[in-house]
Amino acid sequence: xxxxxxxxxxxxxPAAERRVPKLGDGTVSGALGAVRRGVRSGVPAGVxxxxxxxxxxxxxxxxxxxxxYLRLGAGGxxxxxxxxxxxxxxxRADIDATDVVDTTPDIGDxxxxxxxxxxxxxxxxxxxxxxxxGIDIEGADSSPDxxxxxxxxxxxxxDVAESGIDEERLADASSESAAASESxxxxxxxxxxxxLGAASFDEHSSEIPIPQAAFDRTILSxxxxxxxxxxxxxxxxxVSGQFDPIQDGDEIRYVASSEVDGDRLLTVPDPVLxxxxxxxxxxxxxxxxTELAVLTTDTLQADDQLRIVPEQWLEDVLESxx
Numbered sequence: 215x216x217x218x219x220x221x222x223x224x225x226x227x228p229a230a231e232r233r234v235p236k237l238g239d240g241t242v243s244g245a246l247g248a249v250r251r252g253v254r255s256g257v258p259a260g261v262x263x264x265x266x267x268x269x270x271x272x273x274x275x276x277x278x279x280x281x282x283y284l285r286l287g288a289g290g291x292x293x294x295x296x297x298x299x300x301x302x303x304x305x306r307a308d309i310d311a312t313d314v315v316d317t318t319p320d321i322g323d324x325x326x327x328x329x330x331x332x333x334x335x336x337x338x339x340x341x342x343x344x345x346x347x348g349i350d351i352e353g354a355d356s357s358p359d360x361x362x363x364x365x366x367x368x369x370x371x372x373d374v375a376e377s378g379i380d381e382e383r384l385a386d387a388s389s390e391s392a393a394a395s396e397s398x399x400x401x402x403x404x405x406x407x408x409x410l411g412a413a414s415f416d417e418h419s420s421e422i423p424i425p426q427a428a429f430d431r432t433i434l435s436x437x438x439x440x441x442x443x444x445x446x447x448x449x450x451x452x453v454s455g456q457f458d459p460i461q462d463g464d465e466i467r468y469v470a471s472s473e474v475d476g477d478r479l480l481t482v483p484d485p486v487l488x489x490x491x492x493x494x495x496x497x498x499x500x501x502x503x504t505e506l507a508v509l510t511t512d513t514l515q516a517d518d519q520l521r522i523v524p525e526q527w528l529e530d531v532l533e534s535x536x
Contacts, residue, residue, distance in 0.1 A: 251303070255299065255300060255303050256295070256296035256297065256298075256299035256300040256303070257296075259292045259293075259295045259296040259299060260292070260293065260296035262289075262292045263288075263289045263290070263291075263292030263293035263295075263296055264289070264293075265289070266285045266286075266288045266289030266292060267285070267286060267289030267290070267293070268289075269285045269289075270282045270283070270284070270285030270286035270287075270288075270289055271286070273285055274286075277404060277535070279404075404534070404535035404536060405511040405512060405513060405535055405536040406511070406532075406535050406536075407509040407510070407511055407521070407531065407532055407535060407536060408509065408510050408511065409507060409508075409509055409532070410425040410427040410428055410508045410509065410510060410520070411424075411425030411426075411427065411507070411508055412425075412505045412506065412507040412508065412525070413425075413505065413506060413508075414502075414503050414504065414505055414506075415482065415500055415501070415502065415503070415504045415505070415506050416502060417501055417502035418502070419479075419481075420481050420482050420483075420484075420487070421479045421480060421481050421482070422479070422480055422482060422506050423477075423478050423479055423480075424474060424478045424479075424480045424508060425478075425508050426478065428508060428510075428520060429478070431510075431515060432518075433454070433455060433510070433515065433518050433519070433520055434453075434454075434455045434474055434480075434520070435455055435474075436474060436475070436476050436478065437473075437474070437475060437476050438455055438473070438474060439455075439471055439472075439473055440453050440454070440455060440471060440472055440473065440474050440480060441453065441454050441455075441456065441457050441459075441460045441468065441471045442460070442468070442469050442470045442471060442472065442483055442485070442486050443460040443461075443463060443466040443467055443468050443469060444466070444467050444469055444486075444489055445463070445464075445465050445466050445467075446465050446466075446467060447465050449489070449493050450521055450523075450531075451486055451489065451490070451521065451522050451523070452466055452514075452519050452520070452521055452522075453480075453519070453520050453521075453522060454517070454518050454519045454520070455518060456518050457471075459517045459518050459519050460519075463517065463519065469483070469485040469486065469489070470483035470484075470485045470486065471483070482500075482506075482522075487499075487500055490524060493527075494526075499524060499526075500524050504524055504525060504526075505524075505525040506522050506523070506524055506525070507522070507523045507524075507525065507528050508520055508521075508522055509521045509522075509523060509531070509532075511535075511536045513536060514536065521536075
């Protein structure tokens with residue numbers, strides 16, 4: 215009797231050991247799977263894309279065109295990546311669900327797996343079942359591999375269905391960013407002014423000293439004629455050492471000419487002084503001691519042009535750009 219009991223305990227021990235779940239591997243695998251699914255769902259790329267698109271639109275509104283275009287481009291790329299990741303995640307969920315169905319254990323194979331090569335019949339077959347040499351069908355149905363496959367498929371499908379980013383919102387954001395880019399591209403580019411210098415106006419002689427930089431860059435020449443024009447779009451006063459840049463300039467109206475002497479003193483003609491008085495709304499806009507700033511940009515310099523601005527409007531002009 216004691217011999218049979220010992221044998222029974224010996225037979226039961228492996229089965230008990232097989233029933234002990236391996237929690238460590240399953241927990242780590244589940245955590246890694248959750249991280250992979252989070253990345254593949256497109257949520258990180260979509261959030262980063264939204265942030266970049268918003269930053270790009272705000273940069274364009276501030277007038278920072280280079281940074282705005284860069285952020286819009288990066289945001290559009292991240293949104294496209296997020297959409298692609300969501301599509302791939304949806305395909306993967308369908309594949310996982312199919313794999314779960316296809317990998318269902320074959321009960322017939324499990325029942326005969328351990329008795330391959332042996333054939334029992336009648337009482338012998340009953341003996342095999344009674345002594346536990348057959349496969350536990352209920353245990354096979356609840357095996358960790360099968361349960362894990364079903365859970366993974368369910369989680370993948372849930373992630374695809376309940377993701378935090380909606381595909382329609384991503385598509386709308388892409389459309390809005392593209393529209394903003396087109397709108398910004400259609401607007402004229404604003405260049406920052408470079409200040410070459412400033413000097414006080416002498417009301418008695420109507421002269422101002424011109425900065426040496428204007429002569430170093432060959433925009434003006436000593437002892438030569440200087441041509442003055444007014445740009446109707448913004449009432450800007452433009453000067454050049456050549457007549458063609460004033461006559462052919464964009465929306466520039468020629469008004470007068472004067473001379474710059476050997477000491478870099480340039481005479482400001484009366485039509486220009488009267489124009490500044492009109493822009494100021496009446497009165498004397500430029501009097502003795504009023505500083506006149508000499509500005510240029512790459513575009514103006516390419517056309518041999520300078521802009522002269524009275525000190526009271528200088529800050530607004532520098533802020534708005536050319």
